[in-house]
Amino acid sequence: MTETDWERELYSLVNQNQxxxxxxxxxxxxxxxxxxxxxxxxxxxxxxxxxxxxxxxSVRKKNCYFCNTIKKPPYKMLKFRNYLIAPxxxxxxxxxxxxxxVNHKTNVKTTRIxxxxxxxxxxxxxxxxxxGFDIVDNGKSxxxxxxxxxxxxxxxxxxxxxxxxxxxxxxxxxxxxxxxxKLRGVLVIKSxxxxxxxxxxxxxxxxxxxxxxxxxxxxxxxYCWLIDDIYNVAIxxxxxxxxxxxxxxxxxRINISFGAIEMGGLISITDESDMDxxxxxxLMDMYSQVSYTYNHLQKIMVGINSNL
Numbered sequence: 001m002t003e004t005d006w007e008r009e010l011y012s013l014v015n016q017n018q019x020x021x022x023x024x025x026x027x028x029x030x031x032x033x034x035x036x037x038x039x040x041x042x043x044x045x046x047x048x049x050x051x052x053x054x055x056x057x058s059v060r061k062k063n064c065y066f067c068n069t070i071k072k073p074p075y076k077m078l079k080f081r082n083y084l085i086a087p088x089x090x091x092x093x094x095x096x097x098x099x100x101x102v103n104h105k106t107n108v109k110t111t112r113i114x115x116x117x118x119x120x121x122x123x124x125x126x127x128x129x130x131x132g133f134d135i136v137d138n139g140k141s142x143x144x145x146x147x148x149x150x151x152x153x154x155x156x157x158x159x160x161x162x163x164x165x166x167x168x169x170x171x172x173x174x175x176x177x178x179x180x181x182k183l184r185g186v187l188v189i190k191s192x193x194x195x196x197x198x199x200x201x202x203x204x205x206x207x208x209x210x211x212x213x214x215x216x217x218x219x220x221x222x223y224c225w226l227i228d229d230i231y232n233v234a235i236x237x238x239x240x241x242x243x244x245x246x247x248x249x250x251x252x253r254i255n256i257s258f259g260a261i262e263m264g265g266l267i268s269i270t271d272e273s274d275m276d277x278x279x280x281x282x283l284m285d286m287y288s289q290v291s292y293t294y295n296h297l298q299k300i301m302v303g304i305n306s307n308l
Contacts, residue, residue: 029272033280037164038183038265039154040283043092044275045268066100066142080122083115085147092268093261095149097126100142112143112222113201117194117231120224123147127156130222131260132238146261154265155223159188159234166298169200169305176200176304178297179234184263184287185297189233197231203307207300208237221260236263236291237300243289245282254278258290 029044069077070084078085082103088096099119112130119128129146150156158164158179165177165188174191189200208218219241223234245254255271256262269275292300 029275035183038181040265042267042269045092045270093148093152097147100144116222116224120226124226128224129260132220155234168301169308184291185294187235192230221263240290243286
């Protein structure tokens with residue numbers, strides 16, 4: 001398939017996706033919080049239409065969402081290598097696709113950086129997002145990613161702001177930095193050399209506690225995009241999946257599952273009552289529970305120079 005064919009097929013999926021989503025978002029309920037250099041948006045999405053709700057229910061019922069989608073496609077999908085690309089049926093982002101492995105695999109232990117970079121090369125007009133974990137059902141898993149329209153998440157603006165970059169390592173090939181902010185720790189790799197990006201990524205994994213012999217990978221959210229043939233990779237190391245507010249009793253609970261999109265600056269609210277529970281201070285507390293701080297991440301990465 002030629003590049004023109006790919007563009008035509010993706011455009012077809014974009015139109016299909018946007019037509020499905022017109023009724024989902026209620027902009028009157030949206031909120032926005034700014035923490036100096038970081039901008040976080042909250043958007044309301046009807047819970048009954050939420051893609052994450054469908055995934056949650058499929059895992060509970062031991063009924064794989066992706067396998068069912070492959071067997072009985074409810075919409076047009078595009079094949080790319082061992083992946084299928086499908087429009088996200090419900091999202092607060094109009095140009096949103098899910099990319100998932102066609103195979104149901106067991107004991108997946110390999111890193112995903114190779115596929116992340118490959119997708120970024122192929123779909124240069126998109127931001128590739130990886131949650132850091134796979135959808136698991138009975139020990140089997142599907143690797144999946146998100147493709148989002150460029151600048152859908154504020155994390156790209158943070159990474160583009162050179163005044164916010166504290167450089168940990170720099171060479172002729174590129175540099176590794178930490179974004180200076182109080183909300184959550186973000187590492188940034190920038191380079192035109194794909195191999196160098198991979199090497200730096202693996203060193204970061206080692207410092208975060210990777211053990212390939214034990215089949216252990218650190219929990220990270222990864223974002224990748226290309227600008228003028230420069231690889232931009234943002235990494236948010238995670239402490240836990242969700243904050244304590246997610247597990248409280250019904251009246252006090254805040255039903256926000258912190259995936260990569262939420263960590264990147266865009267939060268989908270599926271329960272209208274949660275909007276009243278969320279303040280700037282509460283949201284900052286929730287982020288602090290699920291991710292490392294700038295200072296903590298700086299201490300973890302102190303040995304990076306000696307390894308590169």
